[in-house]
Amino acid sequence: MSFTFKWPRFSDQFHYDAIQLLNNALNKGDKPPVIADKIEVVELEMGTQPPELEVKDIGELTTDQFRGIFRLTYAGDAHIVLKTKVQANPLNHKQPDIHMLSGSRGMLAAKHPLVVPMHLRLSHFKLNSYVVLVVSKQKGITLVFKTDPLQNVDINSTFDSIAVIQKFIQKEIEGQLRQMFREDLPGIIHRLSQQWVKAKVEAPYQRRSPPGPTPGPSSLPASPRVPP
Template identity: 90%
Template sequence: MSFTFNWPRFSDQFHYDAIQMLNTALNKGNKPPIIADKIEVVELEMGTQPPELEIRDIGDLTVDQFRGIFRMTYAGDAHLVLKTKVQANPLNHKLSDIHQLSGGQGMLAAKQPLVVPMLLRLSHFRLSSYVVLVISKQKGITIVFKTDPLQNVDINSTFDSIAVIQSFIQREIEGQLRQMFREDLPGIIHRLSQQWVKAKVETPY
């Protein structure tokens, strides 16, 4: 059995809080060598289409808490715009990959790093995963992805016309996203839901 739910126009406060949490998640740990500066979210659009949940198992079901296992899929119109700086000269990292990607053809590139600003637009997210979902009136929403949810994401950037750099960016950003879904997104959802629970308690009517 599957069901859908309301996907409202999220508030400005929600967007602000979500952007701050995403900024923290995207900049923790070691970034890919091609990324030469912090990653900053400059636009977050949640879109108009919600994810779909197919019930696979129901555990706890009380007035105050629900726990279940779902198959979650998403093919909506959300998008994300990021700003950062990159080393536009790929000779400074993974030289062997450059030869492979360019088919062994000669490619001109300076040996000194060239750091330039870049905008990234992430869209056409396709997600599919089994998830454990707990919804509590007191504690908010807890979600655990049992499998890697990221099936596809389109990444457009300032360097789309340069195939080698675009390929690097696609791979590296996908890797960052997979790590974020696995390690950070459940915590982000939980903290955002706790703020929603707190607001409902403070203004119940």
């Protein structure tokens, strides 16, 4: 049995919170030597196509909590645009096959590193993994990947015209993404879902009108005067 999500147009607040959490995750720990600055998310588009979940096992099902094992697949139209700065001459990193650049012309052939800005566009994500999914009305959503989910991602950058650099960047970014899916994405999903749960709990109270003031003696209507 499988089912799909309703995939709405996510709010501006959701995008803002998700971008902040992604920025923290992408800049955590050691970055590849070629990355010379922080990595910043400048565009996040969730797309119009939701992931699909195929039920493999249901461990718990109550009115307040659900726990199950699913096969998650995704081949949607979401994309992310990142910006950072890189050392344009990877000769300094001593990577395999990088000697092919020795015959190049211009700044990439320099022996000293040159830091330049770079934009990356990540799109055509393909994910396939077994996941443990827990949905709680009080605690939000917990999602754990049991296997490496990343099957494919297209990475376009400022250096697409130079095959060696493009291949090098693709490999490095894929490595960062695999680590993020394994270590950071479950926490990001959980924190975002907690904010959603909090909003759902607070909304009914915000919609209630505050009780009006209790009328005092001065606000009571005057008794009609009986003519003599």
